[in-house]
Amino acid sequence: MKLNKIIISGLAVLTIAATSITAFAFTYNSPAEIVANLAGKPVEEVVANRYESSKTYGQIAYDEGLWEEYRDEMNESKKAFLDEKVTEGAITQEEADQYYNNMLERQEFCHGNGTGGYGMRGYGFGNGGQGRGMGFGRGRQ
Numbered sequence: 001m002k003l004n005k006i007i008i009s010g011l012a013v014l015t016i017a018a019t020s021i022t023a024f025a026f027t028y029n030s031p032a033e034i035v036a037n038l039a040g041k042p043v044e045e046v047v048a049n050r051y052e053s054s055k056t057y058g059q060i061a062y063d064e065g066l067w068e069e070y071r072d073e074m075n076e077s078k079k080a081f082l083d084e085k086v087t088e089g090a091i092t093q094e095e096a097d098q099y100y101n102n103m104l105e106r107q108e109f110c111h112g113n114g115t116g117g118y119g120m121r122g123y124g125f126g127n128g129g130q131g132r133g134m135g136f137g138r139g140r141q
Contacts, residue, residue: 031057034073038066058110071107078103 035057036043049060061070082096
């Protein structure tokens with residue numbers, strides 16, 4: 001009887017510890033959530049604005065005078081995403097570094113207002129093929 005109570009107590013502590021660790025993990029936000037948090041607006045309002053105006057979330061942030069903050073938070077979110085993929089074993093740290101550095105290089109030509117250098121129009125192709133998500137182009141999720 002005592003052994004059952006010890007086992008049950010141990011499992012309860014283990015469950016609480018496991019969920020606490022998960023709660024501290026960095027969660028990345030969507031572009032809509034980032035703009036909403038920066039602008040102090042509800043996410044629904046930002047999403048509605050995007051669909052009504054046909055602007056990107058970056059353009060909305062630019063119009064609000066929040067481009068640099070938006071870009072920095074998007075970079076943090078994308079870095080967290082890549083770190084998660086490395087932890088899962090989906091990509092190597094070297095690949096993650098390459099993707100992140102390539103992204104930073106491309107940002108040099110992004111003005112935040114919807115116009116970029118070289119006339120690129122963002123057709124979703126990246127790193128050798130049609131990309132998914134962040135443009136890995138290898139069919140990885």
